[in-house]
Amino acid sequence: MTSFRLPGLVGLVSLLCSVVTAQSNSTSSHAALPQVDLGYEVHQAISFNQTGQTYNFSNIRFAQPPIGNLRFAAPVPPTGRDPVVQNGSVGRVCPQAFPDWYTLALELEAAILTGNLSSYNYTANNEALQAYLAATPHTDQTDGRVTEDCLFLDVLVPKAVFDKRSSHGQQSGGAPVVVWIYGGGYVIGSKGSNGNPSGLVKASQANGEDGIIYVALNYRLGALGWLAGPTFQGSGGTANAGLYDQRLAIEWVAKYISLFGGDPKKITLLGESAGGGSIVHQITAFGGDRGVSFQRAITQSAGYDPVGTAFAAENFTTNYFSLLNVSTLAEARQKSTAEVILANTIQVENSFPYGSFTYGPMVDGLIIPELPGRLLSEGRFAKNISVMDGHNSFESASFTPPYLVTEADFRYWLREVYSGITDDALNYLLNTLYPAKYDGSQSYTTPLGRAFLMVQEMVFVCNTYYLNKAFNGTSYAYDFVVPPGFHAIDVPYTFYNGGGTNLTAGLIAPVALELQGYLVNFAMHGNPNGPSLPYFPPYGTNASMQVIDWNSTTQAPHDANNPRCAWWQKGLFA
Structure with missing residues (x-):
């Protein structure tokens, strides 16, 4: 079961809003817009937002095109010197696809929302979906921005910050930087798909400060970014290339952000779902032996594959090569862009079992030497950073x-999920940790409720337990319980940019401002607390978390501090 974050209805609305909002209140008079010399190119801001007083530097290349021999390989920094001034007018989105079963997941969510769960008929819905799919051929990408040459990032910088950049050295001074890593189950998403970051920047200026610089990056998805397995690696392929994409982009920020007025010593990673899971993997990358280029990290609903076996990775790669009609990596690198994209689309759309996205971080012995939970328990991670993490109250409904x-x-x-699980481990899971007792003695009273809890913990909530335990009481943890608490419901709150006052409107403005306040305060100062915000205590010895609801904010024991999460962390299911 590969980890999660598809945009769903909430995310699709957010995407549309971001496109519209980002284009409003802006000027596109390029002659008046500033330029930054990156050495390998001169990049000019594409727009200036009059309302927010921010420059938008869009679609900045941070890696060479990952095509030819660089396809299925680690990214390489740009070289040479582009004689043409770039303004980022050409959009860039990595090839992507999402599973067919997600249609059923949206129907299940709708049944929960409307109170019709008891009448939800999975069999009938699935039969209707399969009939539709049988009559509908796979199609090519319809987004004209989709390209293999997609390793680009965006920089949004307040004018007040940019105007002060000349006085800042390379190593210190300047504004704090937030680097957004999007979610999407490692198979879908892009740097601009989650919303307009202007609200976050505005929140960072609430106390009279100049504010943060916001950076959003692309990374390769599906087969193009996450192939793995011993045979693939032995033939020269780079497993988990998507993690290397992210790592190179973060290093780019550390190297160049002072040119925009940012401080390379004040970089915070912020990501949701697959983005949050990616951040956990960046924290544990190489077992902590190679250091990191960021100082703080905020994970939201961190999700990733809790298995990651070589057997599974080998099967995924073999299946992909079969769809591509090749048998070797060298042959795969010779295929056309259209062919590699179509093979990925077919494979991801047919992801199985239900809840799987096929791809995601896999243990490779290098950048992922072991599952993150075990690395964190063994002390093999970057310890010189500060961490804040959060999860939603009902993550598992979609998966x-x-x-x-x-x-x-x-x-x-x-x-199906854990192909190598032993009978003893399976029996312990089903008889002791999640017993089939529906008499009220457990937190669930139905088989579906039991399944909800399993997925909630093994894919999302326990990941926060691993982080908080590893950072030994110095982290900050929160639970976002605003109804209905579904996965990704917090994304519009994170990217809130005005409007919305109640649940029926889909968003509670005061809650959004509170969440944004916590996020930007932590990014700027390493502590989420600030004026006019409810006190947010550290995780501490009592394992307490902040509970953010639509009408109140309180503290409660962390729901992941339980024997089930302790068992999952040991990796005994693999």
Whole structure:
């Protein structure tokens, strides 16, 4: 089961809003816009937002095109000197696709929202979906921005910050920087798909400060970014290339952000779902042996594959090569862009089992030497950073198979997810950790509720437990419980940019401002607390978390501090 974050209905609305909002209140008079000399190119801001007083430097190249021999390889920094001034007018989105089963997940969410869960008919819905898919051929990418040459990033900088840049040295001074890593199950998403960052920048200026610089990066998705396996690596492929893409972009920020007025010693990573999971992997990259180029990290609903076995990675790669009609990496690198994209689309759309996205971080012995939970428990991670993490109250609604009813169903599903699980581990999971007791003695009273809890913990919530435990009480943790608490519901709150006052409107403005306040305060000062905000305590010895609700903010024991998460962290299921 590969980790999560598809935009769903909330994310798609956010995407549309970001496109519209980012274009408003701006000027596109290029002659009046500033330029930054990066050495390998001169890049000019594409717009200036009069309302927010921010420059938008869009689609800045941070790597050479990952094509030819660089396809399925680690990214390489740009070289040479482009004689043409770039303004980022050409959009860039990495090739992507999402699973067919996600349609059923949206229907399940709708049934929960409308109170019709008891009448939800998975079998009938699935049959209708399969009939539709059988009559509908796979299609090519329809977004004209989609290209293999997609390793670009955006920089949004307040004018007040940019105007002070000349006095800042390379190593210190300047504004704090927030680097956004998007989610999407490692198969979908882009640097601009989650919303307009102007609200975050505005929140960072609430106390009279100049504010943050916001950076958003692209990384390769699906097969193009996450192929792995011993054979693939042995033939010269780079497993988990998407993590290297992110790492190179973060290093780019550390190297060049002072040219925009930023401080390379005040970089905070912020990411949701697959983005949050990616950040956990950046914290544990190479077992902590190579250092990192960031100082703080905020993970939201961090999700990633809790298995990551070589057997699974080998199967995914073999299947992809079969769809591409090749048998070797060298042959795959000779295929056309259209062919590699179509093979990825077919494979991801047919992801199986339900809840799987096929791709995501896999243990490779290098950048991911072990599962992150084990690396964190062994002290093999970057320790010289500050961490804040959060999760939502009902993450699992989108990713839980609704057909799990009998013990045979659960056993079959878990063996699909964990192909190497032993009988002892399976029995312990089903009989001790998540027993089939629906008499009120557990936190669930139905098989579906039991399945919801399993997915909630093993894919999302326990990941926060691993982080908070590793950072030994110095981190900050929160639970976002605004109804309905679904996965990704907090993304519009993170990118709030005005409007919305109640639940029926889809967003609570005071809650959004509170969440943004915590996020930017932590990014700027390493502490989420600030004026006019409810006190946010450190995780501490009592394992307390901030509970953010639509009408109140309180503290409560961390829901991941339990024997189930302690068991998942040991990796005994692999």
